[in-house]
Amino acid sequence: MDLAPLALFLPACFALNMAPGPNNLLSVSNATRYGYRTACLAGIGRLLAFSGMIALASAGLAVVLQTSALLFYAIKIVGAAYLLYLAIQLWRADPQMQDESVTAKVGIWALARQEFLVATGNPKAILVFTAFLPQFVVPGQPITPQFALLGALFLALEWIAISLYAYMGLHMRRWFAEPRGKRIFNRCCAGLLSAAAAMLLMARRA
Template sequence: MSLQLWLAYLAAVFVISGTPGPNMLLAMTHGIHHGLGTTARSTMVGLLAGLAVILGVSLGGLGAVLLASQHAFEAVKYLGAAYLIYLGIKTWRSADQSNLDTTGRPDASGAWARFRIGVLVSLSNPKAILFGVAFFPQFLNPQQAIAPQAAILLGSFMAIETGWMCIYAGGGAKLASWLKRGQRMRWFNRTAGGAFVGAGVLLGSFRR
């Protein structure tokens, strides 16, 4: 892989990853409710695992099959859209208070649940799906060894994505005390829930 191509890839990934979407919204929301450390150990690991699955599918050639099969594409699209809408409604109706234990620290008892949510949000994220099946393969040169190229691209992507997630989750953690005043948390939950629903509608209306 040429240095010029890699730098172009880094620039594109930096912008795409940093753009607000379901993954970053979930990182920020969980940062607010559970703190940066807990979010990093559960939610962010799940988000990255989901992204790894999408990119692995793309590398395995299944992304091209998915795009070629109308029925498979529609099934994946509507399942993802339904989950994002469900998560949006649940977020809208969620409690206004952060999930804290009696010591005032983020409750880590739901780590597996947060990991699972992270995986499912990644797998249903329209931006991640489009990146994995349409954008990512364009940087692979089929005339050269795929494994080294994939390692460079995947490693770069995961590093940039992790950095942005930390920024969003850390920003959310810093906003937590401010949002607890008055009705701010309620309105934040409604805004975040509406954004998840919007992402689900966007995914459901997407046409190849």
């Protein structure tokens, strides 16, 4: 693949990775509650979801999502409902219980599953891969290797974004060390997740 498309792809892609969204907010929240390493490992769930979406886009199966209004809205409603569920859990979380959960062994795979479900509950993500990645494919060259390279770079940059948002959450953990501060932070995150759910419900197919 030529270097010129890659030079355009990398900064545009990283801006997309770093855009605030439900998954990045989840990384901040997980790092604040469970620590940096746990938040980063939980991000594996998101990477698995995005890998599947990239594969769907590469195979052209995302066209089904674009043409099926029923499927699009079904996924959208389920995804928004799950975000609202997470928001309620955060809003009602007891800061004292959080301290005990940190000392206990946290189920990383449960958090990874949470990341996976948040990512797959947003049908717009598949459409982003369908609309964004093909712009950087060079015509006249084999498409599959190019798509694989672009997808791998996207996932690598997404991992960096996960690490940066988790690092942000680690510092916010120090700011909200007291139970009252933790409660305020949890409720702010709950409000943002609720807003993300509302935006997802208002999303329309391209």
